[in-house]
Amino acid sequence: MDLLNFRKPQRYIGNEWNVTKKDHQGRISVALIYPNLYEVGMSNVGLRIIYGALNSYDNIVCERSFLPGEDMALAIKNGEFDLFSLETKTALKKFDCLAFNLSSELNYTNFLNILSYSGVSLIACQRETQIVLAGAISNPEPLSEFVDVFFIGEFEAVIDDFVSVLSRYSAKNERLKALSEIAGFYVPKFYAVDFDGKNYIVKKNYQKANLPIKRVYVKDLNTSFYPGHWVTPNTAITHDRAQVEISRGCPNRCTFCQAQAVYHPYRERSPQRVMELIKEIYAQTGYENFSFLSLSASDYSRIEELIDLALDFFRDKQIGLSLPSLRIGDIVGKLYTKLSSIKKTSLTLAVEAADDCLRQRLNKKIDIDTLFDAAHIVKALGVKNIKTYFMFGFPDEPSDNVLRIAEFIKKLGQETHLNINASINAFIPKPFSVWENVEMADLGYLNENKNQLLQLIPRSKKRVLGVANIEQSILEAVLARGDRALSKVLMIAHKKGDNNDGDWACFSWKLWQDSFSQAGIDYEKYLKVNTENFPWSFIEVR
Amino acid sequence: MQIIKYPITVKINKSGEMIYFSQLDMVRILERALRRSGLPFYTTKGFTPRVKISFSGGLKLGVEGDIEVTFYFDELITVDRLLDRLSSQLPIGLKLIPV
Numbered sequence: 001m002d003l004l005n006f007r008k009p010q011r012y013i014g015n016e017w018n019v020t021k022k023d024h025q026g027r028i029s030v031a032l033i034y035p036n037l038y039e040v041g042m043s044n045v046g047l048r049i050i051y052g053a054l055n056s057y058d059n060i061v062c063e064r065s066f067l068p069g070e071d072m073a074l075a076i077k078n079g080e081f082d083l084f085s086l087e088t089k090t091a092l093k094k095f096d097c098l099a100f101n102l103s104s105e106l107n108y109t110n111f112l113n114i115l116s117y118s119g120v121s122l123i124a125c126q127r128e129t130q131i132v133l134a135g136a137i138s139n140p141e142p143l144s145e146f147v148d149v150f151f152i153g154e155f156e157a158v159i160d161d162f163v164s165v166l167s168r169y170s171a172k173n174e175r176l177k178a179l180s181e182i183a184g185f186y187v188p189k190f191y192a193v194d195f196d197g198k199n200y201i202v203k204k205n206y207q208k209a210n211l212p213i214k215r216v217y218v219k220d221l222n223t224s225f226y227p228g229h230w231v232t233p234n235t236a237i238t239h240d241r242a243q244v245e246i247s248r249g250c251p252n253r254c255t256f257c258q259a260q261a262v263y264h265p266y267r268e269r270s271p272q273r274v275m276e277l278i279k280e281i282y283a284q285t286g287y288e289n290f291s292f293l294s295l296s297a298s299d300y301s302r303i304e305e306l307i308d309l310a311l312d313f314f315r316d317k318q319i320g321l322s323l324p325s326l327r328i329g330d331i332v333g334k335l336y337t338k339l340s341s342i343k344k345t346s347l348t349l350a351v352e353a354a355d356d357c358l359r360q361r362l363n364k365k366i367d368i369d370t371l372f373d374a375a376h377i378v379k380a381l382g383v384k385n386i387k388t389y390f391m392f393g394f395p396d397e398p399s400d401n402v403l404r405i406a407e408f409i410k411k412l413g414q415e416t417h418l419n420i421n422a423s424i425n426a427f428i429p430k431p432f433s434v435w436e437n438v439e440m441a442d443l444g445y446l447n448e449n450k451n452q453l454l455q456l457i458p459r460s461k462k463r464v465l466g467v468a469n470i471e472q473s474i475l476e477a478v479l480a481r482g483d484r485a486l487s488k489v490l491m492i493a494h495k496k497g498d499n500n501d502g503d504w505a506c507f508s509w510k511l512w513q514d515s516f517s518q519a520g521i522d523y524e525k526y527l528k529v530n531t532e533n534f535p536w537s538f539i540e541v542r
Numbered sequence: 543m544q545i546i547k548y549p550i551t552v553k554i555n556k557s558g559e560m561i562y563f564s565q566l567d568m569v570r571i572l573e574r575a576l577r578r579s580g581l582p583f584y585t586t587k588g589f590t591p592r593v594k595i596s597f598s599g600g601l602k603l604g605v606e607g608d609i610e611v612t613f614y615f616d617e618l619i620t621v622d623r624l625l626d627r628l629s630s631q632l633p634i635g636l637k638l639i640p641v
């Protein structure tokens with residue numbers, strides 16, 4: 001295989017700074033796979049945490065793999081070679097365990113594509129020795145036919161148990177039995193699911209397996225593993241910066257938000273520990289940009305102290321800092337003078353709704369008036385871009401909702417004179433969110449609103465508008481809310497074509513409509529709420 | 543204010559796996575290596591400060607060979623010190639050669 005025949009050969013080299021290469025002989029091999037392109041997957045922090053943590057065990061060799069580009073996928077389908085790991089170019093089918101991050105529903109078909117590019121059987125019970133593990137997923141049911149074992153929660157918390165099970169047992173079924181007894185692990189084949197028209201009833205058929213499945217999380221971020229040996233790509237990736245997690249979870253309960261539930265509870269890493277990590281990662285990588293990772297940096301109780309600690313270091317070394325969504329009041333009141341002395345790249349505002357009343361119903365606390373009152377301060381901060389998020393399609397939203405969003409975006413641009421990057425998405429009632437039991441707006445309504453938005457906000461040099469593809473959002477919602485019956489649909493869709501559904505240019509709604517009808521499934525039923533419980537009700541996240 | 547910067551020019555040999563990395567990638571790789579080396583690198587003084595590195599010519603993707611690179615520092619350092627500190631921070635396939 002000559003990598004020069006493929007676009008962006010850099011994706012497949014695996015010689016990043018701080019990469020771990022080990023001899024496979026005598027070790028248990030785990031391939032850690034993000035089912036999207038290298039640039040996307042390498043921007044995921046969870047993948048890095050698990051990569052570092054698994055490789056810290058001498059008897060484990062953990063290597064990475066990603067979705068190959070279309071051209072390489074074609075070569076694989078022509079039978080030239082099988083998909084391989086980056087570090088040692090070992091075929092994925094030779095690994096003891098394939099571990100996938102399935103945080104995005106639109107990557108589910110990529111996950112199946114990768115199994116097929118690897119020459120691995122898609123159906124869990126047809127694989128004799130290899131274990132397919134999947135994590136970062138909220139509702140595993142649609143994939144229950146393909147995945148041997150799911151893990152619900154934060155993997156750092158159980159990694160010792162996981163490694164010891166793989167070390168102690170070598171037969172697949174022994175391993176699965178042992179894992180199913182550990183909190184957070186879910187082996188679908190050990191459970192039977194019945195649906196009586198109103199309720200999903202889950203029963204064990206292996207008595208020692210857990211039920212309900214309880215999400216597992218790290219208790220203390222100051223002692224939990226975080227990768228100082230940050231793998232530093234030699235080529236550009238989507239989020240090309242070192243990300244230091246300052247907190248996990250979110251103390252707010254915005255009604256539409258899934259993350260606040262599936263990353264519960266809210267935990268902070270101390271400013272001192274964050275600073276240690278910044279210094280270590282900088283020394284190991286030389287990264288010129290850092291960002292503080294958090295669902296809600298505004299709520300980080302010691303943000304002023306952290307910025308005081310970090311400021312001199314960032315200034316001396318001329319390191320850029322991306323600001324996560326900070327509370328406008330904090331920036332204006334306390335942080336403005338400090339932040340203006342360091343290099344910054346962007347400012348994020350998750351506004352969600354332009355209407356005050358709707359924002360209150362969403363339980364979204366953001367101080368819009370302060371923002372406009374202090375537009376000159378925001379301007380003087382030296383950021384080039386403001387990134388802002390909105391949603392539409394909420395239950396009982398005001399009829400002029402999108403008009404208000406358009407007005408808000410225009411006003412923001414006029415008052416700050418900054419580049420505005422607005423991302424506008426359709427509301428999806430995700431599992432475990434406060435509004436999991438709310439019906440999703442239909443395709444027609446959402447498309448009508450989308451078209452209205454596009455007309456109201458003409459694109460300009462200073463304004464980038466990203467509005468979700470509604471059909472993609474509908475598919476995302478169905479896969480997020482689905483039950484075991486969807487495995488059949490996923491299989492049909494996979495056979496119809498190996499499109500990367502996350503990429504709107506590859507996504508085909510027609511393909512999915514055909515797949516649903518071929519499977520005899522009305523997808524719309526998953527968007528309505530006609531049942532007493534949900535396919536995911538056997539999982540307890542908090 | 544007068545800005546003083548001290549340039550040092552060396553050759554870098556690109557071979558092996560590094561031939562798959564473009565000229566743009568090289569800027570990234572060298573800047574990060576320089577930052578890791580602890581050497582007193584010079585940064586541009588504009589609105590968005592950047593480490594200053596300049597190249598004379600480049601190599602096509604997939605081609606082995608030498609490129610001439612100039613690094614800039616805030617203080618006078620010797621070529622030997624540059625070679626000593628920077629070489630260990632470069633990926634396999636990139637080699638510094640004094641000119």
